[in-house]
Amino acid sequence: MKKLLALVLALTMCLSMAALAHADDLIKVGVVNNPPSESGYRAANVADFEKVFSAENGYEMSPYYSLKNDEQLTAAQGFITDGVDVLLISAAETTGWDEVLTAAKEAGIKVYLFDRMIDVPEDLYEAAVVSDMAKEGETAVNWLLEQGLEEYNVIHIQGAMGSDAQIGRTGALDAQFEAGTMKKVAQQTATWDEAEAKKIVESVINSGEKFNVIYAENDGMAKGAVAALDEAGITHGVNGDVIIMGFDCNKWALKELKAGNWNYDGQCSPFQAQIISDLIKSGETPAEKKIINAEKGFDAKTITDEDIATYGLGED
Amino acid sequence: MTREAGKRKGGVGQLLIPLIAIALLVIFNLIRDPSFFSIETKTNNTGNTVLAGNLISIINGASELAILAMGMTLVTAACGGQDISVGAAAAIAGSVFVRIIRGAAPVTGGTVIGAFLACCAVAMLFGSFNGMLVAVFRIQPMIATLILYTCGRSIAYWINGGATPTIDSPITGAIGSFIPGIPVPTPVIIVAVMALLFSLTFRFTTLGLYTQAVGINESSARLNGINVTLIKLVSFIILGICVSVAGSIGVCRLGLINHETLLIDIEMDTILAVAIGGNSLGGGKFKISGSILGAYVIQMLTITLYAMKVSSTDVKAYKAIVIILLVVIGSPVVKRWFTKVIGNMRNARKIRGAAKEGV
Numbered sequence: 001m002k003k004l005l006a007l008v009l010a011l012t013m014c015l016s017m018a019a020l021a022h023a024d025d026l027i028k029v030g031v032v033n034n035p036p037s038e039s040g041y042r043a044a045n046v047a048d049f050e051k052v053f054s055a056e057n058g059y060e061m062s063p064y065y066s067l068k069n070d071e072q073l074t075a076a077q078g079f080i081t082d083g084v085d086v087l088l089i090s091a092a093e094t095t096g097w098d099e100v101l102t103a104a105k106e107a108g109i110k111v112y113l114f115d116r117m118i119d120v121p122e123d124l125y126e127a128a129v130v131s132d133m134a135k136e137g138e139t140a141v142n143w144l145l146e147q148g149l150e151e152y153n154v155i156h157i158q159g160a161m162g163s164d165a166q167i168g169r170t171g172a173l174d175a176q177f178e179a180g181t182m183k184k185v186a187q188q189t190a191t192w193d194e195a196e197a198k199k200i201v202e203s204v205i206n207s208g209e210k211f212n213v214i215y216a217e218n219d220g221m222a223k224g225a226v227a228a229l230d231e232a233g234i235t236h237g238v239n240g241d242v243i244i245m246g247f248d249c250n251k252w253a254l255k256e257l258k259a260g261n262w263n264y265d266g267q268c269s270p271f272q273a274q275i276i277s278d279l280i281k282s283g284e285t286p287a288e289k290k291i292i293n294a295e296k297g298f299d300a301k302t303i304t305d306e307d308i309a310t311y312g313l314g315e316d
Numbered sequence: 317m318t319r320e321a322g323k324r325k326g327g328v329g330q331l332l333i334p335l336i337a338i339a340l341l342v343i344f345n346l347i348r349d350p351s352f353f354s355i356e357t358k359t360n361n362t363g364n365t366v367l368a369g370n371l372i373s374i375i376n377g378a379s380e381l382a383i384l385a386m387g388m389t390l391v392t393a394a395c396g397g398q399d400i401s402v403g404a405a406a407a408i409a410g411s412v413f414v415r416i417i418r419g420a421a422p423v424t425g426g427t428v429i430g431a432f433l434a435c436c437a438v439a440m441l442f443g444s445f446n447g448m449l450v451a452v453f454r455i456q457p458m459i460a461t462l463i464l465y466t467c468g469r470s471i472a473y474w475i476n477g478g479a480t481p482t483i484d485s486p487i488t489g490a491i492g493s494f495i496p497g498i499p500v501p502t503p504v505i506i507v508a509v510m511a512l513l514f515s516l517t518f519r520f521t522t523l524g525l526y527t528q529a530v531g532i533n534e535s536s537a538r539l540n541g542i543n544v545t546l547i548k549l550v551s552f553i554i555l556g557i558c559v560s561v562a563g564s565i566g567v568c569r570l571g572l573i574n575h576e577t578l579l580i581d582i583e584m585d586t587i588l589a590v591a592i593g594g595n596s597l598g599g600g601k602f603k604i605s606g607s608i609l610g611a612y613v614i615q616m617l618t619i620t621l622y623a624m625k626v627s628s629t630d631v632k633a634y635k636a637i638v639i640i641l642l643v644v645i646g647s648p649v650v651k652r653w654f655t656k657v658i659g660n661m662r663n664a665r666k667i668r669g670a671a672k673e674g675v
Contacts, residue, residue, distance in 0.1 A: 037473040039576070040480050161629055188628040193577040194570045196628070199377055203622035206370045220480060220574050227570055230361040231493050231501075232368055252482040252572075315481055 026060040027280065029053050030079030031088045032072050033115075035065035040250055044313040045115065045270035049088070052273035059277075069093040076100045080107050086280055090115040101125065112279065114272040116164070122289050127279055129272040132292045133168020139297045140245060140266045141172040144213065145181070147243065152182035153210050157197045157225060158189040159217040165268065169217045169247060185211045190221050197224035205232045213243045219253035222246030222262065237261040238300050249298065251312030257300045258308065267295045267311060330594035330601075333646040334609035337592065337638075341616045345370075345623075352623065360494060362486075367499045370619055378615035379503035380406075380562040380579060383510050385589035385607035387551075387558030392590050393531045394551040395450050396599030397457025401442075402559055403582045404468020407575045409439040409563035411475035414483055414573045423485035436560040442468075443556025444549060451548035465583070472575035482572045492568030503565050507608075510561065514604050527551060531599030585614055592642055613642075 031053070036046040046065070053061040062084070064075035069092040079087055080103055087109050091097060094117060101124040104111050113128035144152070156173055159166035166189070176182040186204050190196035197216060204211060205228060214229075214236075216222035222244055229236050236242040238260035246253055247266040256262045272293055279286065298307060345352040355369040384402050391399050416431035417423055442464060449460035491502050498505070518524035529537040530547045538544050562582075567573050591597055592613050593606025617638055621631045644650060 037470055037575070186625070188622070190628065191577075191580075192574075193580055194572060194574060195566065195577070195579075198569070199373070199618070200622060200628065202373045202377075203370075203619060206368070206373060207623060220570075220572065220577070223482075223572055224570055227493070231366065233358045233360045233366075235361065250480065252480075315477075 026055060026058055027086060028082075028084040029059050029061045029086045029088060030076070030082070030084040031061060031063040032076050032079070033063060033065050033088075033090045034067055034092060038067065040314045041248060041268060041270050045090075045272070048271050049273045052277050057277065058281075067092055069096055073097070073100055077103070080104050080109060083107075084109060087111045088276060089113050089118065091118050094119045098124070110280070112276050114276060115270070117290070125289070127276075127286050127289050127291055129275050129291045129293055131268055131295060133164050133268070134171050135168075135292070136247065136266050136268060136295055136297075137169040137172035139295070140169070140215070140247070140264060141176060143264055143297055143299065144215070144243070144245065145176075149212065149243075152176070152213055153185045154182050154213040154215055155185050155201060155204055155211050155225070156187040157200055157214065157216040157221045158187065159221070160191045161189050165247070166217055169266075173215055182213075185209050190224070192218055192220065194220040194224035197221035198228045201225045201228035202232075205229075205234070212241060213245070215245045217247055219246040219248045219250045219265065222253070223256075226256075226261065237263060248313065249311050250314050251308060252314075254298060254303060254308040254312045257298055257303050258305070260300055263300050264297060266297045269293045269295050270313065330603050331606050331609060333594050333642060334592050334606060334613050337613045337642055338609065338616065341613070341620060345620055348624070357499065362489070362494075362496070364494050364496050365499055366494050366501075370623065372501065374612065374616050374619050375504050376501040377619065378611045379501075379507050380566055381582060381585055381589060381614065382507050382608045382611035383558050383562045383565075384555075384582060384586045385593070385611045386510060386514055386604050387555030388586045388590050389593070389595055389602050389604050389607040390527060390551040391457070391555050392587075392595060392597060393599055393602035394527045394548050395457050396531060396597075397450070398583075398587045398590070398597065399446060399461045399552065399555055400458055400583045400587075401446060401461040401464035401468055402555070402562075402586055403579045404465050404472070405439055405442050405556070405559045406563035406566065406579045406582070407469050407472035407573075408442060408475065409435040409560040410567040410573045410578050411472040411575060412438045413560075413564050413567055414481050415475055417483050417485065417488065418481055423483075423487055425487060428485075428487050428491070432560070432564055435564060436557060439560035439563070440553050440556035443552040443554075443559065447549040447552030450552065451545045469575050472573075472578075476573060476575055480572055480574045483567070484571055488568040489571065492565065492571070503569070506561065506565060510558070511604070511608060518604075523547075523550070528601055532601070585611075588639060589614055592639070592646070594646060614639075 031049055033046060034042050036043040053059040062079070066072050066075065072092055073096060076087060076089065077100055087104055089111065097118045097120050101111055101120050105124055111125040113125050115130060117128055117130055158170055177184045186200065188200045190200055201214065214222065214225045216225055226236060226244060229242060234241055236244050244262040245264040246262060247268060249265050249267045253262070253265050257265050275291060275293065296311065353369070353371045355367055355371055357365050358368045360366050388398060388402065412435040413431045416434055417427060420427040446461050446464060449455045450457050490496065493501060495502055526542050526547050529540070529542055530544050534544055562579065566579050589610035590607045592610035593603060595602045595606055617635055618631060621634055626634060
């Protein structure tokens with residue numbers, strides 16, 4: 001009982017302190033991220049942070065975008081010198097951040113990681129809001145198993161080898177290949193290149209091998225694969241011969257789903273800003289520092305227009 | 317008699333390497349799988365009867381590369397250097413194409429032609445920018461085009477205004493795959509048209525001759541009244557046209573533009589195609605047909621490796637090995653060595669013959 005009381009007291013203190021410190025002032029937030037041009041995912045991610053950390057919500061956000069780790073480090077150091085209250089980081093690389101984060105801690109700046117983990121001791125940051133790529137793969141593969149096909153002959157088109165998304169989304173399917181529940185007709189990387197994905201599927205079609213599932217690790221490659229099927233006169237989607245699976249939930253991809261041309265699209269949520277904002281405003285330190293952003297998988301049979309509007313990324 | 321045969325060979329001498337490479341790949345594939353090159357007809361999902369098979373995949377898949385290789389040959393011949401920005405420039409051209417088509421409410425043949433002309437104009441503009449740096453400011457082509465290579469895909473991103481815009485129209489679909497009623501992939505037809513245009517240009521204008529003259533000896537070309545700057549500039553502008561065609565095909569194939577992946581790394585394959593085609597990368601004499609063959613060699617190699625189920629991460633390594641062999645065999649040093657060996661053999665035969673006569 002005493003413990004609980006102490007906890008409640010501590011919490012209220014934290015809250016009131018936070019409230020006092022910025023009573024008439026906006027919370028200064030420094031964001032270190034990758035540039036929106038990196039991908040559709042990143043564009044949505046950047047837009048989400050701009051929306052949530054706005055002046056109306058009580059924030060003053062200064063963003064810095066770079067694909068280079070050293071430039072990001074310099075920018076983070078700059079934010080610390082500028083005296084921001086909160087530092088949000090999606091690092092280009094997992095290493096090299098110890099010094100900067102220690103400096104932030106000494107300056108009393110709260111650090112939140114989003115989208116990507118960094119190799120540093122846990123006490124250097126408040127929380128990390130990330131996607132669990134392996135779980136995305138598991139969700140997708142479980143969905144595929146639920147379809148109860150007589151046999152699974154899978155063409156697996158991988159992303160850039162070694163990227164988080166590729167490793168995560170490949171893992172669950174590899175487990176099925178090893179267990180023998182699914183047959184690996186082809187497993188090739190198209191390094192996220194749509195045209196390469198098309199060529200890979202074309203070569204399988206030309207070889208005359210049977211397949212009934214295409215598991216592409218992003219939407220673009222799924223579209224490339226479908227282009228190859230269309231040219232060869234192979235039906236796909238809800239009432240077709242081949243099941244099409246993609247990832248990332250681009251708006252146009254979800255529309256393909258709704259139209260029944262594809263069967264499944266797995267989400268990789270770029271929406272971490274609200275979770276972080278809630279943490280900052282509540283002042284709470286979460287029990288588990290690594291917070292997994294909940295992610296969905298959409299089925300062509302159940303997807304709604306509302307889902308497309310809410311979860312679809314980019315333009316249509 | 318041998319000398320006559322040698323003379324006749326001189327015409328195709330430059331094409332010897334790509335032709336041998338194609339022959340070897342064909343034989344290799346036929347041994348591996350006799351039905352590898354079989355062509356069948358299929359009905360595609362839009363209801364057209366179309367040709368399908370590995371051979372079609374190779375010729376179709378190499379289209380963008382072949383078109384870029386044609387333009388690159390000209391730039392190489394005139395400037396003695398290569399444009400490494402073709403992939404990035406194609407991303408820009410593709411973005412312009414998509415942007416305009418998405419802006420038009422009903423996509424008609426007119427909008428597609430308009431969009432293509434606009435993207436052609438933009439690509440020619442960027443081409444003349446590169447050409448200006450090379451021809452007027454005399455910057456090395458690779459350095460000059462490094463600028464667009466670095467920033468081109470970012471520019472494409474600005475034009476796209478974000479993620480991966482899609483286009484969904486039967487007309488662009490037909491450009492990227494098949495025109496109803498025609499069983500040959502449209503990109504293949506476009507390559508044929510481009511090749512025809514190039515050969516007509518060379519037949520009816522002095523462009524080919526002048527380009528060669530500039531590439532072989534710039535100052536003597538100038539002394540002979542050739543406008544060297546103009547010739548170099550024109551080569552880059554023509555490459556710009558090729559870039560816009562390749563970019564538009566790439567976009568129509570997929571119905572989507574991804575500024576990061578559209579024709580990614582194609583600049584290196586393009587330069588390779590020119591080199592495999594027996595063209596000197598130092599400029600001068602050139603043969604467009606060689607570069608086109610070079611493009612098909614590269615694509616045939618890729619498709620062969622895919623058909624052999626070589627992991628696509630390893631494909632690049634295998635490709636590199638074959639290409640090293642091709643380029644080394646085609647190098648002047650090896651060529652000279654071959655001629656020497658053949659010459660020695662001939663001499664030896666002559667001497668032996670003379671000795672016999674003497675006896």
